Amino acid sequence: MTYEGARQALAAPRRWQTMEFDFWLAILAAYALLPERSLLLNETAILGLFALSLDLVLGIAGIVSLGHAAFFGLGAYTAGLIGKLGLTEPILGLLIAGLAAGALGFATSFLVLRGSDLTRLMVTLSVSLVMLELANRLTTLTGGADGLQGIVIGAVLGTFEFDMFGRVAAAYSLIILFLLFLLARWLVNAPFGLAVQAIASNPLRSAAIGIPITRRLIAIYSIAAAIAGIAGALLAQTTQFVSLDVLAFHRSAEVMLVLVIGGTGYLYGGLVGAVLFKLLQDQLSDLTPQYWQFWLGLIFVALVVIGRERVFGFPQAVWRRIRGGV
Amino acid sequence: MTYALETRLLQRRFGGLIATSDVSFTLPVGGRYALIGPNGAGKTTLINLLTGVLRPSSGTILLNGVDITARRPDHRVAAGLVRTFQINQLFPKLTPLQSVALATARRMGLDGALRQRLDANQAVVQQSMEVLERFGLMDVMAQPVATLAYGRQRLLEIALAVACGPKVLLLDEPAAGVPEAEREGILTGLAALPRDIAVLMIEHDMDLVFRFAEHILVLAAGAILTQGSPAQISADPKVREVYLGHS
Numbered sequence: 137m138t139y140e141g142a143r144q145a146l147a148a149p150r151r152w153q154t155m156e157f158d159f160w161l162a163i164l165a166a167y168a169l170l171p172e173r174s175l176l177l178n179e180t181a182i183l184g185l186f187a188l189s190l191d192l193v194l195g196i197a198g199i200v201s202l203g204h205a206a207f208f209g210l211g212a213y214t215a216g217l218i219g220k221l222g223l224t225e226p227i228l229g230l231l232i233a234g235l236a237a238g239a240l241g242f243a244t245s246f247l248v249l250r251g252s253d254l255t256r257l258m259v260t261l262s263v264s265l266v267m268l269e270l271a272n273r274l275t276t277l278t279g280g281a282d283g284l285q286g287i288v289i290g291a292v293l294g295t296f297e298f299d300m301f302g303r304v305a306a307a308y309s310l311i312i313l314f315l316l317f318l319l320a321r322w323l324v325n326a327p328f329g330l331a332v333q334a335i336a337s338n339p340l341r342s343a344a345i346g347i348p349i350t351r352r353l354i355a356i357y358s359i360a361a362a363i364a365g366i367a368g369a370l371l372a373q374t375t376q377f378v379s380l381d382v383l384a385f386h387r388s389a390e391v392m393l394v395l396v397i398g399g400t401g402y403l404y405g406g407l408v409g410a411v412l413f414k415l416l417q418d419q420l421s422d423l424t425p426q427y428w429q430f431w432l433g434l435i436f437v438a439l440v441v442i443g444r445e446r447v448f449g450f451p452q453a454v455w456r457r458i459r460g461g462v
Numbered sequence: 463m464t465y466a467l468e469t470r471l472l473q474r475r476f477g478g479l480i481a482t483s484d485v486s487f488t489l490p491v492g493g494r495y496a497l498i499g500p501n502g503a504g505k506t507t508l509i510n511l512l513t514g515v516l517r518p519s520s521g522t523i524l525l526n527g528v529d530i531t532a533r534r535p536d537h538r539v540a541a542g543l544v545r546t547f548q549i550n551q552l553f554p555k556l557t558p559l560q561s562v563a564l565a566t567a568r569r570m571g572l573d574g575a576l577r578q579r580l581d582a583n584q585a586v587v588q589q590s591m592e593v594l595e596r597f598g599l600m601d602v603m604a605q606p607v608a609t610l611a612y613g614r615q616r617l618l619e620i621a622l623a624v625a626c627g628p629k630v631l632l633l634d635e636p637a638a639g640v641p642e643a644e645r646e647g648i649l650t651g652l653a654a655l656p657r658d659i660a661v662l663m664i665e666h667d668m669d670l671v672f673r674f675a676e677h678i679l680v681l682a683a684g685a686i687l688t689q690g691s692p693a694q695i696s697a698d699p700k701v702r703e704v705y706l707g708h709s
Binding site for chain 2: 348
C-alpha cells in the first residue's frame, strides 16, 4: 500500500458514514413532524446525552461505572440552584453545571482508577450514594425530599422562551446533544481518543509503549462527567424542577441498560438505546399503565437472549438495501 | 565507555527468596545479546526489574550511562528502554497501522493531542509505514489485529516496540508459540532490526539464540552463571550441567 493508502486507512474512522447522516436526519424529521411528541423527544435527547457520556467512560475507556448518576444529579442541582439564585441564562447554566460535574469527576477519578473492575463498580456506586445522601440532608440547598422548587430559567439566547408544549425545550436539548456528540466524536478520533481506546483494549501494552495511562483516563473520565452534568442540567432547565430522583441508583442502572441495548464503544449506542428505551416505555405505559416495566424488562431480556446483532441486523440490512437501491 | 544498558549488583529478594542475585552485565550500543537459563532462573524477574515493574532491593540500572533505577516504567520507555512480551500484548480491535501510528505518536509526544489528526501528520504516517515495511506487515496494515495469523501478530509485537524508538530492546521469547514453519519469518524480522538498537533477547529456543546472538548470558538461580560467545557457551560444561542436570 502507498503513502496515500496508509493516510486514508488512518483517516477512515473519522469519515462520516451514510448511516450517520440518516440517523441525524431522522431525529430532525421527528422534531419537525411530531410536534405533539416534543416532551418525549426532549426526554430522549437528555437520556441519549447521558448514555453518550457513559459510553465515553465504559465503551471507549473501558471503565465500568454503576454510579454515573452522581454527575447527572450534580449537574441538575447546580443548574437548578443557579436558576433559583437569579442566574437565569440557560447556556451559562449548562456550562457551570458541566464544570461542577467535571470537577467532581476529576476529584473522584483518583478513587475510581485504582483497582479492578469490581472495585470500580463499588467506588462509583458509593460516590453516587454519598451524593444522594448529601442532597437528602442539605435541605436548605436542595429542598431535600421535596425537591428543588422555584427554578427560574430565562429564554435561550435571550430569544427563545421555553413553552408549555416543550417545542423549545426539545430543540434546545437536541442541539446541545448534537454539539456534544460532535465534541465526543472529535475527541475519540483525536490521537488522545486512540490512546484511550488502546488503554481500554490492553493497559499492559499501552504502558509498555509509554502511554501515561492514569493521566489519560483521568482526562476522559472528567470530560464524560462534565457531559453527564450537562445532561442533568438540561433536565433541570427544561422541567424547572429537580428531585432526589436525579441521583437515584435506578438512574445509573437505567443509563447502563440503555447503553448496553444500543451497544458500547461506537458513540451511537447510547443514542439508539435511548430512542428504543423511550419509545418502548412510552408505548408500553400507554398499553398497560401498571405493568409496563414488566414488559419492558421482558423485551430487554429477550433482546439479550436473541442477541442484539440479530435483532438490529435485519432492519439495518433492509435499510442498506433501500439506500443502495436509490 | 558508556554502554546502552548496564546493571550493577542488581538484587531482588521476595521475603527469604533471592530471585535476582548480584547481577552485573553490560550491553554495548547495537549489541545482539541473548539471556538464557532454565525455568525458574529468574529471567522474568530480571525483565521486570529492567522495565521498572519491580523495584530492585539493591543495585543500579544505567541506560546510556544514566541511572534509571528509580524511574517510572513509562519514563524508561521514553528514555529508550522498550520491551516485547512472551504472550502477545496487542490491541486486537485496532489495525497494525493504527497500533504502530499510536506508538509513533507517543514517541513524538502526540498521544494526548486533541487538535492533531495522525493521518495529517506526515512524519507519523511515513515512519509508521517504515516500521510496518521492515516487518513485512504492509499487506495487512489495515486489517484488525485480531484477524492476523499468529506469526504476523508475533512480528507486530516486535514492530510495536520498534516504533517506540528504542535504544535498548528487550525481546521476551520472540519465537514463543510460533510453529516451525513460521520461524524463519521471525528470524527475518529479527535480522531487520535497526543496527543502532541494542537487543537483549530472552529465549528458550537454542537454535534461535545461536543464530541471533553474538554474546550469551547464562542465568541460573538468579545469578549470572557464565557468559561468552555462542561457541564458548555451547562448549561450557557448566552450562550443560545446568540444562541437562548432570551432576
